[in-house]
Amino acid sequence: MSIGSEFDHLMRGVDTVLPETELAERLAEGRPLRVKLGLDPTAPSVTLGWAVVLRKLRHFQESGHTAVLIVGDFTAQVGDPTGKSETRKRLTAAEVRGYAERLLDQFAKVLLPEPLEVRFNSEWLEELDMAEVLELTSKVTVAQMLERDDFRKRFDGHQPISVMEFMYPLLQGYDSVAVSADVELGGADQLWNLMMGRVLQERYGHRPQMAMTMPLLIGTDGEHKMSQSLGNYVGVMDDPADMFGKIMSIPDRLMPQYFELATEVPPQEIIDQFDGLASGDVHPGDLKRRLAREIVDLYHPGQGLPAEAAFDQVFRHSGVPDEIDEFTLDASADQWIPGVLTAAGLTSSNGEARRLIAQGAIKLDGKKIDGESIDRSDLVSCVLQVGKRRFLRLRG
């Protein structure tokens, strides 16, 4: 790859690079850069949101640079105060360990196996003794801490800020010192933290890293940043049909962002597609299908088209998906549908199920049911459906 196209590839979708001119300079040095990305295992899944930065890390790998992926097992327990208006609840060591284990496989779905260094930051953070911690804290002033917006606001508003929260950026920054990062990647909300890494490296007499941030991907609700706690996410481990469906449900206005940040479709092609959309040559539904296929193919190679077919089967032809959960009926001749639905987990309570029946949302083999009880013999081998997307195959 030439320097020019490599540079363009690395800059795809990027939000901010600081200092601006330095990326070209470092690339020109012609050696593999050490590109750090730190992720705290505070939840069990890699979402398309995290995948945005992970993909960027992969772009660096593709150019021969070394990906230094830091699993923040130690920092996860401290808790990143970024964007929080209040003190965050702390996770237990066991929770963090459990998440970290599950995440490692998922990272592998996005990154290349080489060149890659995976490090846990407890490796060095746990080893710091009090004298070293004090030295670390002496490198940064309280005024610098308060430059950060969320700290500033809380401080001015007399909201509590624990000293431990001040420690978070220091620890994350210390990671950069520990791994000698040339570049650190992060979400747009991490810029301040990344710059802290730069400051600390300088104070420790190392060459300061540059910071590169990616925009925060908006979740399927079309409003908030994608996050597991909000439930508006698509996980890279979601099965193809699920992934396809979730992408189809995002608001249209999110499509450009998703194409740019969550796919590898060449920039010029994206521009052409949206030009087509503006002129009416491309139908928004078709473009969204393309988007969904592209994303599914990224995490389940070759599954984009089958996922689309499954989607059409259900939503275009009002059919039933090929793979659905099964439920074995008990022996009673008279089956009470709300009980079945709730036992199978399709509804959360009998009351909810009864209401849905009253609203005409429950179908048996595609036909609306109106009563609550049905003969067992009329149910066996049939498909019970709640709304458009919840299905259950009944077994005798």
Next chain:
RNA sequence: GCCGGGAUGCCCGAGCGGUCAAAGGGAGCAGACUGUAAAUCUGCCGGCUUCGCCUUCGGAGGUUCAAAUCCUUCUCCCGGCACCA
């Protein structure tokens, strides 16, 4: 430390002795319309095989025929004052 205000359902927020499972909004779910988009309209939105019953209004006690609503106490938050610097 003192004085005052507050804690309500997933979230925000009314209620201030009975007619309160608790107004209103948001989120969510379902129906119509669609491209599983947006916008809009409609219904539902604690549990229970439900004209009734049960568990909820920060925790624990108490007063009352009756408490989210009154009293006591505990916990936590918020304002103001004082103290310290």
